[in-house]
Amino acid sequence: MTDPREVRLEDLPGPKSREELEDMKAPYEEYCRKLFDVGNEYVKPAALDGIRWMSCTMYIFTPHSVSNLAELGAEVIKIEMPRMGDPMRHTSPFNECYYYPLHDTRPKTGTGIGVLNANVNEYYITMDYHREEAKEPFYRLVKMSDGLTECYRPGTFDRWKQSYRYLQEINPRFIYVWGGGFGYGPKAFGGSYDILGQSHAGLASITGFHEDFGGHPVKHTNWCIDWYSGTQITVAVLAALYWRRKTGLGTMIEFSQVQAATRCTGYAVPLYGRFGVVRQRWGNWDTQLCVHGIILCGKSDYPDEKNPQLRNEARYVMVSAFNDPDFKELCNIIKRPDLYEKYKTHKQRVEAEAQVEIYREIEKWAADKSRSEVVRILTDAGILAAPVKNDKEVYDSEHFRQRGSVRWLDDPMMGDVLCHSSFSCGLLSETPRRKFWDFRPVGADNIKVYHELLGYPMSTIKKWYEENLI
Amino acid sequence: MCDIIWCKKCNTVNYLDPYCFWNWEGKINCAECGEVYYIHMIQGHMYRGPEPRPGEKPDIMPLYADKPLEGYKNYLPGTEGRTRPYNCTPRHIYLGHADYRKFSIRNRPMRAWAPQPAAGGVAGAYGFYWDIKKLSPEVWEEYQEKIKKGEVRDW
Numbered sequence: 001m002t003d004p005r006e007v008r009l010e011d012l013p014g015p016k017s018r019e020e021l022e023d024m025k026a027p028y029e030e031y032c033r034k035l036f037d038v039g040n041e042y043v044k045p046a047a048l049d050g051i052r053w054m055s056c057t058m059y060i061f062t063p064h065s066v067s068n069l070a071e072l073g074a075e076v077i078k079i080e081m082p083r084m085g086d087p088m089r090h091t092s093p094f095n096e097c098y099y100y101p102l103h104d105t106r107p108k109t110g111t112g113i114g115v116l117n118a119n120v121n122e123y124y125i126t127m128d129y130h131r132e133e134a135k136e137p138f139y140r141l142v143k144m145s146d147g148l149t150e151c152y153r154p155g156t157f158d159r160w161k162q163s164y165r166y167l168q169e170i171n172p173r174f175i176y177v178w179g180g181g182f183g184y185g186p187k188a189f190g191g192s193y194d195i196l197g198q199s200h201a202g203l204a205s206i207t208g209f210h211e212d213f214g215g216h217p218v219k220h221t222n223w224c225i226d227w228y229s230g231t232q233i234t235v236a237v238l239a240a241l242y243w244r245r246k247t248g249l250g251t252m253i254e255f256s257q258v259q260a261a262t263r264c265t266g267y268a269v270p271l272y273g274r275f276g277v278v279r280q281r282w283g284n285w286d287t288q289l290c291v292h293g294i295i296l297c298g299k300s301d302y303p304d305e306k307n308p309q310l311r312n313e314a315r316y317v318m319v320s321a322f323n324d325p326d327f328k329e330l331c332n333i334i335k336r337p338d339l340y341e342k343y344k345t346h347k348q349r350v351e352a353e354a355q356v357e358i359y360r361e362i363e364k365w366a367a368d369k370s371r372s373e374v375v376r377i378l379t380d381a382g383i384l385a386a387p388v389k390n391d392k393e394v395y396d397s398e399h400f401r402q403r404g405s406v407r408w409l410d411d412p413m414m415g416d417v418l419c420h421s422s423f424s425c426g427l428l429s430e431t432p433r434r435k436f437w438d439f440r441p442v443g444a445d446n447i448k449v450y451h452e453l454l455g456y457p458m459s460t461i462k463k464w465y466e467e468n469l470i
Numbered sequence: 471m472c473d474i475i476w477c478k479k480c481n482t483v484n485y486l487d488p489y490c491f492w493n494w495e496g497k498i499n500c501a502e503c504g505e506v507y508y509i510h511m512i513q514g515h516m517y518r519g520p521e522p523r524p525g526e527k528p529d530i531m532p533l534y535a536d537k538p539l540e541g542y543k544n545y546l547p548g549t550e551g552r553t554r555p556y557n558c559t560p561r562h563i564y565l566g567h568a569d570y571r572k573f574s575i576r577n578r579p580m581r582a583w584a585p586q587p588a589a590g591g592v593a594g595a596y597g598f599y600w601d602i603k604k605l606s607p608e609v610w611e612e613y614q615e616k617i618k619k620g621e622v623r624d625w
Contacts, residue, residue, distance in 0.1 A: 418575075
């Protein structure tokens, strides 16, 4: 008689042998589509559900660090200046693209499109928290929150008695983030901007082409160091939350944006330390690999477009053919097999002088071709090549659409909004990121927070509103 | 700027932007008096010129010019007959003032025009949902028309 406690493999559901297991496995593609189920993120649990965060932030850098938490499920209360809101609301490309309303007192003013993606899924309240009357609701929020992120100049919150050393006393589990320009030290009172981070950290000096090629130190068109540093803060917050689970104690995170940007410079600083060599800009080429860069083709893919960004600039192709067989094939395609004979080893062709010659010859070959022709010819030959896409092409990209990176959001407040940020940060099978709304008007959730969460009577809220406290 | 042409005839500084003139040979006009100068630039350095070529036709106009000794008088990009337009700002798209829109590129309503109805709540508090049918009935009507015509797309 068999032991009833014994579980026999053949009685269990599922495969009975390795062969059967292989047979029953869904193809990887199908498995991933089912697992990540793009478009149905909203029915899955949220990883940070139960975390409440206060956001005393402005612009992109610190707001984005909190937005990351909100997209992962935290309840975030964004605190803005009464009537004004985050200054980022008042920036928009060429002063044109706004969503309305901003606030009842400013019917013709809108929220600029520059604010998009930086304060997702948050509740918006107003509070002039440096006033004495605001201390009570502020501290009460601190007591029932897990953390706070602020971006004022170092010591400002300390002067207003709401820095880590004060808040720690009323909530020892509190995680406090200061994010700003330089942090404590010789430039404690320096403010910060993305461009300052890119310049001060040495990143701009190695971005763009060398002056010998008509180039200058270049800042990225977008505020990439704001987005990058914000994400770095989120990493620190998640570590602090884990530390708190183990110890029950909060943390203060002091995050200098200009410091963070040095991480993007790769080996530049160690290179100086070893040789005293100051790294130079190498533009669209690469100092470690050749061919591995972006080339210019002669003809546009959109010769009749009105927009010069499409008409003149849809001409760049990324090409990678650095190993010997690929480089040989590339030289044959551009009808310069002698180049391969000249630079047979990678060591030879990665030299600066060799790169100047090789890229010049590739561009000469591409001078009478359009971008798509160049991509097609190189791809057909088995060489990695891709067009340098613009935003229109990103929107049209089937790759992004299938993976849900770019999608339309029916924002409950602002209507049809094309979004990408939340869903382009990687897929999580169990607790995916999600976006419910992008932003709300200034003070839109005053009643929800002051009345429903903190329990203040409506008469008090009206009084505060009339006194410009909220 | 990689260099300038300081026109001694009219005391105007014509700026040579590196994007166009870094490696360039040809004739350029003074934005103020129209005097034509020949220049040859190599890697951002003035190899030859500026040499006056009176009476000849210019190949290109400067992007920007000003008269630094006479206060703030200047010629912005795109001043007709004097400076060339800054080609990267497509003026048919970018207007320089708030551009009200009611529909996105796939013809679904978006709240991008002012004024909007006030919150109606206490302390500027707004409801969660934009009831377009109730708050902006004329846009709702227009939207229904677009649906009927099949103009509303998924992408």
